[in-house]
Amino acid sequence: MAQRAREQWGSGFGFLMAAIGSAVGLGNMWRFSYLAAEHGGAAFVILYVLMIFLVGFPVLLAELAIGRGAARGPVQALGFYGGRWWKALGALFVGAGFLIASYYSVIAGWTLRYTLEGIALGFAADPAAHFAEVSTGYDALVWHLLFMAGSLWIVANGITFGIERTASLVMPLLFLVVCGLAVYASTLPGSEGGYRYYLNSDDYASIFSREVLAEAAGQAFFSLSLGMGAMLTYASYLKRTTNLPAQAVIVSLADFAIAFVAGLVVFPLLFALGLQEEVGASTLGALFITLPKAFVGLGIGGRIVGSLFFAALVVGALTSLISLLEVVVASTVDIVGWDRRRSTIWTGIAAALFGVPAALSLDALDVMDQVATNFFLMGGGLALALFTGWVMREPEVEVAAGAGRYRWLRLWIQALRYAVPLILAFIMIGTVPKTIAAISALFE
Ligand code: TRP
Numbered sequence: 001m002a003q004r005a006r007e008q009w010g011s012g013f014g015f016l017m018a019a020i021g022s023a024v025g026l027g028n029m030w031r032f033s034y035l036a037a038e039h040g041g042a043a044f045v046i047l048y049v050l051m052i053f054l055v056g057f058p059v060l061l062a063e064l065a066i067g068r069g070a071a072r073g074p075v076q077a078l079g080f081y082g083g084r085w086w087k088a089l090g091a092l093f094v095g096a097g098f099l100i101a102s103y104y105s106v107i108a109g110w111t112l113r114y115t116l117e118g119i120a121l122g123f124a125a126d127p128a129a130h131f132a133e134v135s136t137g138y139d140a141l142v143w144h145l146l147f148m149a150g151s152l153w154i155v156a157n158g159i160t161f162g163i164e165r166t167a168s169l170v171m172p173l174l175f176l177v178v179c180g181l182a183v184y185a186s187t188l189p190g191s192e193g194g195y196r197y198y199l200n201s202d203d204y205a206s207i208f209s210r211e212v213l214a215e216a217a218g219q220a221f222f223s224l225s226l227g228m229g230a231m232l233t234y235a236s237y238l239k240r241t242t243n244l245p246a247q248a249v250i251v252s253l254a255d256f257a258i259a260f261v262a263g264l265v266v267f268p269l270l271f272a273l274g275l276q277e278e279v280g281a282s283t284l285g286a287l288f289i290t291l292p293k294a295f296v297g298l299g300i301g302g303r304i305v306g307s308l309f310f311a312a313l314v315v316g317a318l319t320s321l322i323s324l325l326e327v328v329v330a331s332t333v334d335i336v337g338w339d340r341r342r343s344t345i346w347t348g349i350a351a352a353l354f355g356v357p358a359a360l361s362l363d364a365l366d367v368m369d370q371v372a373t374n375f376f377l378m379g380g381g382l383a384l385a386l387f388t389g390w391v392m393r394e395p396e397v398e399v400a401a402g403a404g405r406y407r408w409l410r411l412w413i414q415a416l417r418y419a420v421p422l423i424l425a426f427i428m429i430g431t432v433p434k435t436i437a438a439i440s441a442l443f444e
Contacts, residue, residue: 021319067235074229102355108317109143118307191268227377389416
């Protein structure tokens with residue numbers, strides 16, 4: 001196969017914005033708040049931080065090392081370090097990217113619609129009825145296709161010109177908007193209840209439940225874009241002089257910070273408007289029903305704030321979706337040998353079609369999300385930890401390039417060998433039967 005020169009990030013800042021852009025998305029501003037609400041606020045937040053530290057960070061560093069070391073997409077990279085049987089794991093990664101991209105685009109489509117509607121018409125007076133109307137069916141399908149097309153256009157433009165330029169432009173704006181919204185929320189009378197709910201818990205006992213642990217670990221993986229080679233693929237365009245541990249620290253901190261600050265927007269806002277009862281009964285659609293209720297209640301200011309909030313979600317979703325698509329596109333370029341443009345078009349058509357069930361049924365969407373997180377991402381993370389800990393030769397040498405040798409890298413390898421696989425296996429034993437039950441319920 002002819003070896004084309006591989007693209008590289010134009011700057012360290014550009015890579016960081018792209019990687020943080022991948023991490024920060026619906027997971028931070030939608031999934032995190034709804035999980036925190038469902039599992040008793042602060043208790044969940046604490047467990048989540050623990051999971052980022054114990055399993056998220058080690059796997060993130062492993063992905064960065066493998067990707068940069070091999071300078072190829074997940075299939076070829078795992079083949080490069082582990083021999084051809086390990087390519088199967090890479091193929092699983094690409095499949096996961098494909099699956100997540102297809103339903104993620106449906107939710108992203110809702111956010112785009114809500115943003116434009118908020119600006120042009122204001123939020124619907126009855127958000128529950130509105131959501132029921134637009135979340136599935138023809139409406140959802142059209143916005144899904146629109147969002148997918150826009151993301152594909154960026155990916156087709158390549159690493160520096162497409163992905164890096166977009167992320168460097170929009171990610172700083174997202175930070176500003178989310179922080180600004182948190183400040184605004186704090187000025188609302190009655191917001192204290194939100195902080196109390198979010199930052200204190202009367203239910204710390206639930207921390208020890210396996211279910212909450214599983215949700216926290218799954219969320220850590222989803223939010224950091226781990227377990228399916230997205231970070232691996234982005235790292236494959238990095239220079240050997242980059243300090244990988246520093247990148248991993250910055251990306252995990254920024255990702256947590258945005259999720260946390262998004263909570264500082266959502267909870268005070270809902271409590272200030274007396275919508276707290278609806279917080280606990282959170283479901284997939286919560287954000288699209290309860291928050292617009294709050295925005296309607298705030299009048300014209302609410303319309304501005306609401307449009308900004310949904311616009312931030314659009315940005316987050318866009319930079320995440322392009323990272324998901326990039327995994328599939330990079331692999332198609334590497335393996336099939338097509339050029340980027342052609343790979344992007346075919347990937348896009350396939351992913352758009354695969355997302356159709358999610359656009360037609362919320363149950364289908366929910367099951368796709370569960371399968372992706374509980375099965376693909378955690379299973380992928382487990383396999384990747386074992387791979388880096390036991391199969392790959394001297395991963396610490398790759399990490400040391402550009403960073404120097406740290407003593408704690410030994411500890412990192414021990415974590416990948418024992419702690420991460422044990423924690424993930426323990427969790428998966430609990431969640432996989434549940435996921436299977438949800439799948440079969442779908443077909444009844
Ligand atoms: N991390 C993104 C979010 O929080 C979603 C995402 C992007 C993702 N790429 C991924 C999730 C890869 C898992 C794997 O919204």
